[in-house]
Amino acid sequence: MFTVEVGTEKPEHETIPRRNYLSPDRLVTRPRDDFKTLADLLPELVRTRGNCKALGYRKVEKIIEEEKEITKNVGGTVKKEMKKWKYSQLGPYNWFTYEDVSRISKQLGCGLIKLGLTAGDKLTIFNKTSPHWFIMSQACFSQSMTIVTAYETLGAEGLKHALNEGEITAIFANAELLPVVQSILNQVPTLKYIIYSDEANPALIESLRTDFPEISIHTYEEIRILGEENPIEPNLPKPEELACVMYTSGSTGNPKGVMLTHANVVAAIAAVDLWIRPILDPQNDIIIAYLPLAHIFEFVVESYVVYLGMPIGYSSPRTLTDSSVRNCKGDLRELQPTIMCGVPAVWETIRKGILSQVQNSGKLGRTVFGLALRNKPFLKNLGLPTGIWDTIVFNKIKNATGGRLRFALSGGAPIAPETQAFLTTCICPVLQAYGMTEATAMAAIMHPDVKVPKSNGPPVPCAEIKLVDVPEANYLTSNDPPQGEVWVRGPAVMKGYFKNDQLTKEILTEDGWLMTGDIGVWLPDGTLGIIDRKKNLVKLSHGEYIAIEKLETLYKTCAYADNICVYADSFKSRPVAILVCGEEKLRNLAKQQGVENYESMSHYDLTQDSKVRKAVLSDLHAIGKRYNFVSAELLHNIYIVDEEWTPENNLLTAAQKLKRRDIAERYKAQIDALYN
Numbered sequence: 001m002f003t004v005e006v007g008t009e010k011p012e013h014e015t016i017p018r019r020n021y022l023s024p025d026r027l028v029t030r031p032r033d034d035f036k037t038l039a040d041l042l043p044e045l046v047r048t049r050g051n052c053k054a055l056g057y058r059k060v061e062k063i064i065e066e067e068k069e070i071t072k073n074v075g076g077t078v079k080k081e082m083k084k085w086k087y088s089q090l091g092p093y094n095w096f097t098y099e100d101v102s103r104i105s106k107q108l109g110c111g112l113i114k115l116g117l118t119a120g121d122k123l124t125i126f127n128k129t130s131p132h133w134f135i136m137s138q139a140c141f142s143q144s145m146t147i148v149t150a151y152e153t154l155g156a157e158g159l160k161h162a163l164n165e166g167e168i169t170a171i172f173a174n175a176e177l178l179p180v181v182q183s184i185l186n187q188v189p190t191l192k193y194i195i196y197s198d199e200a201n202p203a204l205i206e207s208l209r210t211d212f213p214e215i216s217i218h219t220y221e222e223i224r225i226l227g228e229e230n231p232i233e234p235n236l237p238k239p240e241e242l243a244c245v246m247y248t249s250g251s252t253g254n255p256k257g258v259m260l261t262h263a264n265v266v267a268a269i270a271a272v273d274l275w276i277r278p279i280l281d282p283q284n285d286i287i288i289a290y291l292p293l294a295h296i297f298e299f300v301v302e303s304y305v306v307y308l309g310m311p312i313g314y315s316s317p318r319t320l321t322d323s324s325v326r327n328c329k330g331d332l333r334e335l336q337p338t339i340m341c342g343v344p345a346v347w348e349t350i351r352k353g354i355l356s357q358v359q360n361s362g363k364l365g366r367t368v369f370g371l372a373l374r375n376k377p378f379l380k381n382l383g384l385p386t387g388i389w390d391t392i393v394f395n396k397i398k399n400a401t402g403g404r405l406r407f408a409l410s411g412g413a414p415i416a417p418e419t420q421a422f423l424t425t426c427i428c429p430v431l432q433a434y435g436m437t438e439a440t441a442m443a444a445i446m447h448p449d450v451k452v453p454k455s456n457g458p459p460v461p462c463a464e465i466k467l468v469d470v471p472e473a474n475y476l477t478s479n480d481p482p483q484g485e486v487w488v489r490g491p492a493v494m495k496g497y498f499k500n501d502q503l504t505k506e507i508l509t510e511d512g513w514l515m516t517g518d519i520g521v522w523l524p525d526g527t528l529g530i531i532d533r534k535k536n537l538v539k540l541s542h543g544e545y546i547a548i549e550k551l552e553t554l555y556k557t558c559a560y561a562d563n564i565c566v567y568a569d570s571f572k573s574r575p576v577a578i579l580v581c582g583e584e585k586l587r588n589l590a591k592q593q594g595v596e597n598y599e600s601m602s603h604y605d606l607t608q609d610s611k612v613r614k615a616v617l618s619d620l621h622a623i624g625k626r627y628n629f630v631s632a633e634l635l636h637n638i639y640i641v642d643e644e645w646t647p648e649n650n651l652l653t654a655a656q657k658l659k660r661r662d663i664a665e666r667y668k669a670q671i672d673a674l675y676n
Contacts, residue, residue, distance in 0.1 A: 416557045
C-alpha cells in the first residue's frame with residue numbers, strides 16, 4: 001500500500017484521510033532546514049555547483065518564410081489563399097551557470113529597487129518560458145517582491161483584469177507581447193514601468209514613449225546594468241509572505257488570482273523531493289522546458305529542478321521537433337533530455353505522429369510494430385529482457401525525442417490510459433501527476449512502482465486527501481471502491497484567491513480542506529484515480545449521469561481526432577461531439593472509404609463528407625465499446641470542423657483545456673442540427 005489512513009473511524013459521507021506512506025505522522029514542509037523561501041534556491045548551488053550548467057537556450061540565427069496554399073471556409077464559401085509560415089533556424093544551446101543566474105538575478109533585483117519598486121510590490125511577468133522569466137522571478141524574490149504571472153495567451157482583457165486587480169506598477173513582457181500591453185495602457189492607471197526582453201520594434205518603443213510619457217520603459221539589460229551600478233544587500237522574504245499571485249486561465253469569466261506563499265512552494269518542492277528524488281540522477285539528468293512558466297505545473301517543476309542543480313534546456317512548442325525548424329535539429333534532438341514534462345495534448349500529438357509513421361511503413365512494418373507493441377509489455381511483466389524490440393523497432397522512435405528520455409511526467413489533465421501505455425512502451429515510462437494551482441500543483445504523483453492502471457499515484461508527502469460523497473451522481477464513499485469529490489489539505493494549499501474572499505470561502509473549508517471539484521476513487525493499492533470533474537457531470541433525459549471529461553479523454557485517442565469537445569443536452573438521451581480533424585488524416589480516410597475526387601477536396605469539404613463522418617463516428621463507437629461505455633456514453637452524432645482550436649481564437653485556455661462555453665456558442669447551430 002502506498003498510503004496510510006490517518007484516523008480509525010470513518011466519518012459519515014466521507015473517507016478517512018490518507019497520506020503517503022513516507023509521511024504518515026507529519027506532512028513535509030521543507031526539503032532541508034535552511035531552505036525556507038524561494039530566495040534560498042541559489043546560494044547553496046553557487047557554493048557547490050557554481051560553474052555547472054543551469055539554464056540553457058538557443059539563439060535564433062535566421063527566420064525562414066515558406067508560402068503554402070490553405071483552404072478556408074468563410075460564411076459557407078470555400079476559398080483558397082496563400083499563407084506565409086515562419087520557421088526558425090537555431091544555433092546550439094548556450095548556458096548560464098548557477099553563478100551567472102545568481103549574479104544576474106541579484107543585479108536585476110537591485111535595478112528594480114533603483115527604478116522605484118520596493119519590498120512588497122508586485123511585478124507582473126507577461127513573458128514566454130525562458131531563462132529571462134526564471135531569472136526575473138529570482139530577482140523579485142531577492143528583494144521581497146511578489147511576482148504576478150500572466151499567460152502569454154491571456155489576451156488583452158485578461159491581462160487588463162490582472163493588472164488592475166493587483167494595482168500593478170511594473171510589468172516584464174516579451175518584446176512580441178508589447179502590442180498587447182500597449183493596447184490596454186489607457187485602462188491601467190497604476191502602471192509606471194515596462195521592462196521588456198528580446199529585440200523590440202524601434203517604432204513601437206518610440207510610439208509607447210510618445211503616447212505614454214508618464215510610463216518608464218526599459219530593456220531587461222538596462223535594468224541589470226542599473227542594478228550592477230547601484231548594488232544593495234538582498235532583502236529576503238519571510239516564508240509566510242506571498243511568492244506569487246498566479247492567474248489561472250479559467251474556462252469561464254475573468255481569470256482568478258491564486259495567492260501562493262513561499263512556504264506553499266517550498267512545501268511542494270519538499271514533497272517532490274521526498275517522493276521522486278530516488279529515481280532522479282541530478283548529476284546526469286537534464287530536462288527540457290517548454291510549457292508555460294505561468295502554469296503552476298511548470299513553475300514547481302523548474303523550481304525543484306533548480307533546487308537539485310539539474311540543467312534546464314529551454315524550448316517552445318514551435319521548436320521542439322525537427323519538422324518545426326529549418327536547417328537544424330529541433331530542441332529535443334539538440335538537447336537530448338532525459339526527462340520531459342507534458343500535458344495530454346502533447347502526448348496525443350506524439351502518439352498519433354508515431355502511428356501515422358507506422359501506417360505509412362508498409363504491411364511488414366505495421367506487423368512488426370504490432371508484435372513489438374504487444375510483446376514488450378508482456379516480457380517486461382515477466383521480468384524478461386525487452387532489448388530486442390527496442391533495437392528492432394523502438395530505438396528509431398526514441399531518437400526523435402533525443403534518444404535519452406528515462407521518464408516523462410504528465411500533468412494538467414488526465415492522460416488516456418491507452419496513450420500512457422503506448423508511450424511507456426515506445427519511448428519511456430509516462431508518470432501521471434494530479435494537482436491544481438490552488439494546491440501548488442501538489443495532490444498526487446505516480447511513481448514507477450505503481451502498477452495499477454488509471455492511477456494518479458498516492459498523495460504527495462505534503463498533502464492528505466479524503467473523498468466526500470457526491471450523492472446526486474452516485475459517487476459515494478460507501479461504494480466499492482470508495483468514490484467521491486477529492487478534498488486536499490496541507491502546507492502547499494493556497495492562502496486564498498486574491499481580492500476574492502467569497503470565492504475563497506466557496507472552495508476552502510474553515511479547517512483547511514481544499515474542495516477540488518474533481519471526482520476521485522481510491523484504488524486497491526491505496527493510490528488515487530481521477531474519474532472526472534464534478535462540474536462536468538451531466539444528467540441526461542433518462543436520469544443517468546455521464547462524465548464528459550472522461551469521455552473526451554478516451555475518445556481523443558481516435559486516430560483522426562486532433563481535439564474533441566463532448567456536449568450533452570440534459571433533455572436528450574445521448575451526447576454529441578465537435579471534432580477537430582487534420583486535413584491529411586481526413587484525406588487518407590476519404591481515400592480508404594472510396595470517396596470520389598478525394599485528392600482535390602478542400603479541408604472543409606472533407607469534414608462535410610458523409611462517408612468520412614460516418615467512418616470517424618464508427619471509430620469513436622469502437623473506442624466506446626472497447627472501454628465498455630454504457631449506451632448513454634456513446635455519441636449520438638458528430639460534427640467535424642476544419643479550424644484549429646487555440647488560446648488565440650479563445651477556444652482553449654492557455655493550459656490547452658477546452659473553453660466549453662465558447663465552443664458551444666461558436667458551434668451552436670451545428671450542435672442543434674446534430675440533435676435534430
